[in-house]
Amino acid sequence: MIEIKELRKSFGEKLVLESLSTTFSSGKINLIIGRSGSGKTVAIKSMLGLHSIDSGGIYFDNRNFSVMNDKERKEIRKEIGMVFQGGALFDSMTIEENLSVPLIMFSKKNKSEILDRVNFCLDRVNLVNVNKLFPSDLSGGMQKRVAIARAIVLNPKYLFCDEPNSGLDPYTATIIDELLKEITYEYNITTVINTHDMNSVMQIGDQIIFIKEGKKMWEGHKEEIMNTNNKYLNDFIFSSEIFKRLKKSIS
Amino acid sequence: MNIFSTIGKYFIFLKKVFSRPDNKSVFYKNVILEIYNLGITSIGFVAFVSLFVGAVVTLQIAYNLENPLLPTYLIGLATRDSIILEFAPTMISLILAGKMGSNIASTIGTMRVTEQIDALEMMGINSSSYLVLPKIVALIFINPVLIIFSMFLAILGGWFFGDLSGLCSTAEFLDGVQYYFIPFNIYYAFIKTIVFAFIIATLPAFYGYFTKGGALEVGVSSTKGVVNSSILIIISNYLITQLLLN
Structure with missing residues (x-):
């Protein structure tokens, strides 16, 4: 299990992550979704110590990664797999x-x-x-x-993937998604995936957080995502024609 | 970024570079690989430049010693001293700063922008030590070898072209080369070469390591690495000469 508490990150004057808090469960696929530039990659890299954070805490099974020294971080990183x-x-x-x-x-x-x-x-x-x-x-x-x-x-105990199917055709993207799903369940890994691909969300997402401009706007399961009242999330999901039609057919 | 923060960042980077390697056998393997990639592949280039510059040095000295009162063997002596004291250690190091420095900065810079350095860090590997320390050790070992090779070939080039052009016979040139030889000059050249090798390995690596952006910025880092290491070589050349020869 990975917990992030009040994570805040800025680059100079620009605030990229603002008080981001959530919990990623083990043995599940946890998705961070959002538009390009919403802070997804910065969130993942901050969790892994590849970006220094301004404030907040990152806990890998109750071990506070954010206060560890380089040597302690190295040990945690040996338990982490990352797909860039x-x-x-x-x-x-x-x-x-x-x-x-x-x-x-x-x-x-x-x-x-x-x-x-x-x-x-x-x-x-x-x-x-x-x-x-x-x-x-x-x-x-x-x-x-x-x-x-x-x-x-x-x-690894934890697997992080930064847009694992970006630049791939839909068929190959599906194969990659299925592979990540199988590996997560087979080895009981805590998997965190950044994506803006709604097909991935519907195919493999167990727990989902939606971020916009570095703030968490919504958190829930894929079963709930189609019926949310969150305007920003709706704009994000139903920007594609397929999902617009899907919503129409459901309603 | 102002110059003081860059210098501070450079020394913090060096501190990370000089931490104990994560795996010694991988480190030794990487040193051998770098000796080949950076050093052995430079032999042809160094040989070519040394032969011809040695020839030019001899011809220029001969041109300046046209006075019949000056013995011709001075051509050999002056050629030897200019090559040992300045041409081989400094000029060849400057040339190597271009060849090796651009290689180091662009390789590490590309690894940075394609997230390969992040991948190393995520594996728990100290990326700066893993990537840069083998290069430093390799260059400190191989550059003096290249400089000795350069000295030998430059003097050889001077003798051959001096004789060929009829400006200085073989016997006179060899007399001059052996006349009043000061072994300390070789130590001085070695000390310079080792300092320059350290600069060539670390400064371009520093600029490559902190590259931000894409392909364009890799080029910028490479240029900065070569230009600044050349400047530092020239400054340290003066300082070492002031310290050791005065």
Whole structure:
């Protein structure tokens, strides 16, 4: 479980997150939704210490991450997997080396055990025979799957994904969403995903928070999201023609 | 950002860089990789520049020593001293600051803007130490080797082209090269080279590491890294010379 309390972050004069508080449950897919520029990525990066915060608290299973020193944070980070928006694969390394990095750095596994774990994770995301390829040899969807495989290679307790299906076609996006759902339930991970894709929300979202201009405007479940009275959330959801028609047909 | 906050940020960055590597065997492997990527790949370039600049130095000295009262072996002596004292350690370091510095700044800058550095941090890896410390160690090791190689080839180039042009015979040139040799000059050149290697490794890395934005800013960081490391090399060259040769 991850708890954030009164999280506040600004860049110079610009306030990006304002008193953001919520709880992300374990074994569930927790979504942060909002328009581009609403502060979703800043929220995730602030939770992970990639951005320093102005004030507030971030608790990973009651351990206050925001007051920890670098050494303590490093230990927590070994329990976290992160899928970045662009994949962030190391482009000078092969896929096998990309997945091996955290294992070589922090596990006591020997070479063959590392290779077994790498192959297991690649297999888990349905990738075969890609070990010796470089990230540039793969399609966007495959790169995202490698990024997910790398994120789970150390058996994380927490998984963060920053717009995992941005730039992907709807079919591949669905595959990525399903994969994240399976992994979350299978390993009982606390998964936090940033997205503005309503298909993802309806497909995999267990708990959802909607933020606008750095403020939490709504929190609930996907079953409630279609019937909310929140004007900003309605504007966000029903901006697409498909969802407008869907609402019409429901009503 | 004003100059004082940049200097402060640079030293804070260095403090992080010089923390203990997370995994020693990975660190040694990365040092070897950097020796190859930054040093070995520069050998051809250094050889080419050294040979021809050595030749030009000899020709210019010969041109300035046309007085018949001055012995011709002075051409060899002056060539040797200008190459050992200034050309090899300083000029080659400046050239390497361009080649290696742009490589370091653009590689690290690209890793920053594509979130690869964030990915390292998220794995619990000290990204600055992981990326920069092997480069520092590699350059402090390989740059003196490159400078010795440069000294040798520049003197060789001077001798060959001096003889070829008929300005200074082989015997006279070699006499001059061996005449009144001061071994301290080599130590002085090494000290300079090591300081310059540190600058070449850290300053472009600093600018690359703190790149913000996209491809355009990577280019800006690369330029800043090369220009500022060149400036610092020139200033430290003066300071070291003042300290060691006066």
